[in-house]
Amino acid sequence: METSQSISLAQNLYCAEQLQRSEARAGELAGYSLGQLMSLAGRSVFEELERIVSVGASIAICCGEGNNGGDGYIVARLAHQAGYKVSLYALNAKAELKQTSHEPAVQARRACRELGLEERPLTDCTANDYDLIVDAVFGIGLSRPVEGALAEWVRALNKSRVPVLAIDVPTGINADSGCIMGEAIVAQVTVTMIAYKRGLFTGASPGHVGRIVLADLGAGKYFERLEQPAWRRVTENPYSWLGDRVAHSHKGTHGHVLIVGAGPGMPGAAILAMVAALRAGAGKVSVACHPSNVGIIASQQPEAMVHGVEAPEQLNHLLNAATSLVVGPGLGRDEWGYKIYQACMAVNTCKVIDADGLYWLAQDPVHSSQLILTPHPGEAARLLKCNTRDIEANRFEHALSLHNQYHAQIVLKGAGSLISSTRGNWLIDRGSPAMASGGMGDCLAGLIGALVAQGLAPAQALTAGVYWHAVAGEVAGSKAPRGTLASDLMPIIRKLVNGWIPE
Ligand SMILES: NC(=O)C1=CN([C@@H]2O[C@H](COP(=O)(O)OP(=O)(O)OC[C@H]3O[C@@H](n4cnc5c(N)ncnc54)[C@H](OP(=O)(O)O)[C@@H]3O)[C@@H](O)[C@H]2O)[C@@H](O)CC1
Ligand SMILES: Nc1ncnc2c1ncn2[C@@H]1O[C@H](COP(=O)(O)OP(=O)(O)O)[C@@H](O)[C@H]1O
Ligand SMILES: [K+]
Missing domain, CATH: 3.40.50.10260 (YjeF N-terminal domain)
Structure with missing residues (x-):
């Protein structure tokens, strides 16, 4: 045989x-x-x-x-x-x-x-x-x-x-x-x-x-x-899509990620997305947040540029400078959050939309292949106007529905994350229950934003991001799954985007 x-x-x-x-x-x-x-x-x-x-x-x-x-x-x-x-x-x-x-x-x-x-x-x-x-x-x-x-x-x-x-x-x-x-x-x-x-x-x-x-x-x-x-299942490490850095490259070569979020009292999610984007190799990372959060976010990672925005007009120059946007981490569901969200949606730049960004998207659906949506089953249920149990009863069909309804690149997160995109339908069977802790999704959004900034097409960035995030979760949680934090993934993500393959 x-x-x-x-x-x-x-x-x-x-x-x-x-x-x-x-x-x-x-x-x-x-x-x-x-x-x-x-x-x-x-x-x-x-x-x-x-x-x-x-x-x-x-x-x-x-x-x-x-x-x-x-x-x-x-x-x-x-x-x-x-x-x-x-x-x-x-x-x-x-x-x-x-x-x-x-x-x-x-x-x-x-x-x-x-x-x-x-x-x-x-x-x-x-x-x-x-x-x-x-x-x-x-x-x-x-x-x-x-x-x-x-x-x-x-x-x-x-x-x-x-x-x-x-x-x-x-x-x-x-x-x-x-x-x-x-x-x-x-x-x-x-x-x-x-x-x-x-x-x-x-x-x-x-x-x-x-x-x-x-x-x-x-x-x-x-x-x-x-x-x-x-x-299909992703079985091959996607490093070749990124490749090694060119010797004469400079920070401008590797793109500029703009993280938009951190409404009043919610700086944590944007910090995690920001650090993930930096560790995943973006040339520059900026954060646009509510003015009340500038101090705390800027104190986390001196390499990032942090801007307080009171009103959407103040976002314009930041949006124009960005290669990719990550919209939603800690953005909030108040009027400030809505106005900031709307300003982001007015530009054509490729956007990763997560968390409260998905909340606003569900209120007023938009269709674009330049959108990368990263819902967990609860967020997917809101986007498809059903309940979480419906989503979990048939993850495959709902992942397809999200792609078809929003014409976007989507991942339905959770154990066995499902990607439905212009590259086809892919399942990622990596990851671990160690990743069931708050902040993991913010880390993923920042990582994908950095891959877009470095030149990957939206669907590739999504696939590689979900894959490396899951592998990083496996490695971080391998010895002690309980208590694994999104922050623990950052140094591993750095290794993975440099071609490291864990044994
Ligand atoms: N064909 C081939 O070449 C090869 C086939 N292969 C093997 O065959 C397997 C498929 O075989 P299969 O189609 O006979 O189905 P199987 O899984 O044994 O179950 C059907 C039986 O279960 C019953 N039943 C179902 N649910 C029930 C419930 N909740 N509670 C109680 N009863 C329930 C159902 O009853 P019924 O619905 O008819 O009333 C029926 O009697 C496949 O998985 C692989 O292992 C391999 O050898 C490779 C070569
Ligand atoms: N049991 C698990 N197995 C594999 N991956 C998991 C598991 N639990 C969570 N994850 C992954 O962790 C991430 C959690 O994201 P999310 O629910 O948005 O978290 P948060 O909103 O707290 O940041 C997703 O990428 C998900 O696929
Ligand atoms: K069996």
Whole structure:
């Protein structure tokens, strides 16, 4: 079987429907029947199992009635034959597998019976009795929420903290949206078949999938020819877009970022955006803020130029001098904030709009590819006039809606940030929960502003900014996630924009 995987296979993300439609044909092109594909799927999972636990370990294999369960029976037979202590559990121990099940699953189940592996009801499986649980309950065929006794079993399994190896998709995770349907298994490893499902990388998934292993079963490259991915994952460091600095460059070469924000009593967000823009390599950084904040902002970083603006007219010369704008950090929702926002929107300069800037944009939508919008789900809900829960229930569709409605370059932030832009639709599966602390968004806005100032096109600046911000968050939070601050990202951002790649 072919194992080397192309860059495109690592990037491309698909929906369950695409797998259901084309996996058989992809298998055929690779020279396999559906049954042979399933045998290969079971073997791939078994090979991963061998990496996690040694021969002799106690394993519970928990099977549903569909083909995900079928994969489970194949693993059970292989594991038993290899000398593992295998216990089999089934969602419906007495029933036959579904009619749509492939022959190898039926054969493997029969073989397990002949080998004396008695099937017990799934809800009798007490996780603590085992070294590893194999989740073969539901995969891409999950069609309704996991409820009742099964949901209770999933909750107990998750509480046990016994490692789980999930087949294809952790049971209860929607493979398209990454949402939990009722209750979902938390796995340490997920071995996913043929191609990546987009829902494995965003929404609730990052807390459920563990390490993801792609087993393309030799059919991946054929599958890619049959189905177009609507989304791709950023897998390559974007440093080449920025490149090394030219030896004879000067500060004017690297652009001038103007941060517009910091209404009365709110200097912090603009300070973070300002420092991020400086550390990300902007030639010059200015801040336009309420006059009451000039002293405190100027005292933070002597390299920045800080201007108090009482009235929008005072902004004009600053707007004319700027290569990029970052509008919104701490801007406020009062009359001063509104007038300042309006003055910024009157110029054509590329703008990163965040925080209160997004609040004002939602009141009076504007369409432009020179706008870079960086909403978190709450801000996205305001922009799309729905609620945060709607956004989280389908992050992919709402990211597309934002791009289509505002004609802007957008990122929908959160674990598995989604970028919908003139460069297409990209998912960034980097970052960490260490980044769930106030100020991280301000840091991102300043970083993107600096990349625009240094000459990247808006969509490139957005993609590279979100990627480096997430990687910086991972590095800053790696040893002690709690208490990680946006300020901790600044020296790491400096390294990343100079081509550093963390191990
Ligand atoms: N085809 C191939 O080549 C390959 C396929 N492969 C494998 O097949 C998997 C897909 O198999 P699948 O389509 O049979 O779906 P699967 O995930 O087993 O679930 C369907 C069953 O679950 C049931 N059900 C759903 N939700 C439920 C709920 N909440 N509560 C209770 N029941 C629920 C549903 O019931 P129904 O909706 O029919 O009433 C049906 O019985 C895929 O993920 C991969 O592992 C690999 O081997 C590679 C080769
Ligand atoms: N659990 C997580 N995993 C990955 N990235 C995260 C996580 N939590 C937060 N982030 C990232 O941190 C940033 C938070 O931004 P935001 O919510 O605007 O913060 P603030 O408004 O406090 O500055 C976003 O880029 C988001 O993607
Ligand atoms: K599963």
